[in-house]
Amino acid sequence: RLLFARDITRTVQLEQMRKDFVANVSHELRTPLTVINGYVEMLADQAEADTPAARAFEQMTSQSRRMQNLINDLMTLSRLESLPSGRQDDLVAVNGLMGGLREEIAAAATGERTVEVHCDETLRLMGDSKEIQSAFSNLAVNAARYTRDGDTITLRWYADRDHAYFEVEDTGIGIEPQHLPRLTERFYRVDQSRATTTGGTGLGLAIVKHILIRHHGELRIRSNPGKGSRFTCIFPISATQRRDV
Numbered sequence: 755r756l757l758f759a760r761d762i763t764r765t766v767q768l769e770q771m772r773k774d775f776v777a778n779v780s781h782e783l784r785t786p787l788t789v790i791n792g793y794v795e796m797l798a799d800q801a802e803a804d805t806p807a808a809r810a811f812e813q814m815t816s817q818s819r820r821m822q823n824l825i826n827d828l829m830t831l832s833r834l835e836s837l838p839s840g841r842q843d844d845l846v847a848v849n850g851l852m853g854g855l856r857e858e859i860a861a862a863a864t865g866e867r868t869v870e871v872h873c874d875e876t877l878r879l880m881g882d883s884k885e886i887q888s889a890f891s892n893l894a895v896n897a898a899r900y901t902r903d904g905d906t907i908t909l910r911w912y913a914d915r916d917h918a919y920f921e922v923e924d925t926g927i928g929i930e931p932q933h934l935p936r937l938t939e940r941f942y943r944v945d946q947s948r949a950t951t952t953g954g955t956g957l958g959l960a961i962v963k964h965i966l967i968r969h970h971g972e973l974r975i976r977s978n979p980g981k982g983s984r985f986t987c988i989f990p991i992s993a994t995q996r997r998d999v
């Protein structure tokens with residue numbers, strides 16, 4: 755018999771240091787950025803329209819907002835990584851989230867999208883309602899960003915014997931297969947050059963993945979380049995409840 759033992763204390767310590775570092779940096783950057791943001795918005799309001807100064811302030815406002823989104827997402831991610839699973843006992847009526855998701859899609863899309871909703875109205879999901887809402891919203895907003903005018907986005911919530919599924923399907927640009935395994939890595943993007951135009955932070959799918967892990971779920975991604983993508987959150991059926999009708 756061979757007994758093999760390895761001391762992983764150092765690895766665990768290093769991993770903890772990395773998490774703490776990210777959490778601290780994001781936290782420290784937040785306050786100065788809020789101040790800068792406030793002044794830039796004030797100056798932008800005072801600038802005369804259609805002048806070079808007004809355009810510069812517009813750029814500064816949009817870039818500092820982007821930085822704020824990034825910091826918020828980094829903080830969300832480090833919270834998800836470092837804290838134990840939060841309250842898992844909210845009963846979420848996914849049906850009730852659909853209206854909000856529609857609105858978020860409309861706000862994130864440039865141009866028109868057809869949004870279809872197929873929802874099992876009696877099926878509820880147990881978990882942390884804020885986290886679940888954030889995961890679903892990330893997927894819905896992505897669908898809006900990576901589709902074009904006239905495309906369709908379908909939201910589904912249903913169950914079979916063993917699992918419950920929340921699905922966002924789009925008829926958008928799709929993703930080449932070689933990118934699929936890496937999509938949930940932080941800052942991984944199929945097209946780096948689009949990063950500034952889509953307004954995303956590159957952290958959305960990493961956040962979705964972490965939230966699903968905390969709910970004993972997983973993310974499945976299917977895509978057809980040029981035709982569209984389907985992102986499915988799969989939950990164990992034990993995390994759901996039926997509301998009597």
Ligand code: ADP
Pocket residue numbers: 896897900924926927928929937938942943944945949952953954955956957958959960983
């Ligand atoms: P981002 O903020 O860049 O959208 P995400 O983590 O949310 O970051 O997504 C990572 C990458 O996955 C995106 O940059 C994009 O290339 C790709 N992606 C995500 N959702 C879709 C989608 N619905 N259709 C096509 N590509 C997508």
